[in-house]
Amino acid sequence: MIAVIDYGAGNLRSISRALETVGADVVVTSDPDVVRSADAVVLPGVGHAGHSIQTLTELGMPDAIHDVVDQGKPFLGICVGMQVMFEEQEEGDTKGFGLLPGKVRSIQGPVKVPHIGWNKARVARTSPLGNDGDEDFYYFVHSFVAEPDDPNDVVATTDYGEEFASVVVRANVWGTQFHPEKSGTAGLRLIRAFVEQVDQSAKHVPSESQT
Secondary structure (H helix, E strand, O other): OEEEEOOOOOOHHHHHHHHHHOOOOEEEEOOHHHHHHOOEEEEOOOOOHHHHHHHHHHOOHHHHHHHHHHOOOOEEEEOHHHHOOOOEEOOOOEEOOOOOOEEEEEOOOOOOOOEEEEEEEEEOOOEOOEOOOOEEEEEEEEOEEEEEOOHHHEEEEEEOOOEEEEEEEEOOEEEEOOOHHHOHHHHHHHHHHHHHHHHHHHOOOOOHHHO
């Protein structure tokens, strides 16, 4: 079962439908205990990082999210959901959840902000997203980008005034700056890869009845 966190941000219906399309059992929830009991968690996001962090904190989600990640369960952050995984947040001048080391800052370069529409992501290292050098188009809506401290966390990059990390992966923690649920076949392929990791992980993580 994959828990999609409902904190009033993101198109929950679209991401739920995309997960179900590739065979996942999905529950949309704002209950931290349901999040803890899930096999994997998806944190969608649209809007302001500072407000998102505040709302998630009021719901009691930060501890639940850390518990899920510490247990080795797959976690996927989408757009703002990816940004709040990092530490320093320029938007809202606040702290993120620190699942990955790094900061989030505004897009730089002589380009229109926000970055809206289809753009290419290029695989930076062979991963579930594809082989090094593979490219595909995804749908973006954002004004800020993540700067991971560890370049090995960057799985794909995109150019928009500058090169930025559009997909990050470290062990069980995944993040996409674009919206895979709005990215057609390529987006579904990424979601399927995530669900496949969920299936593999569920076979190795003991259930609560076994602990």
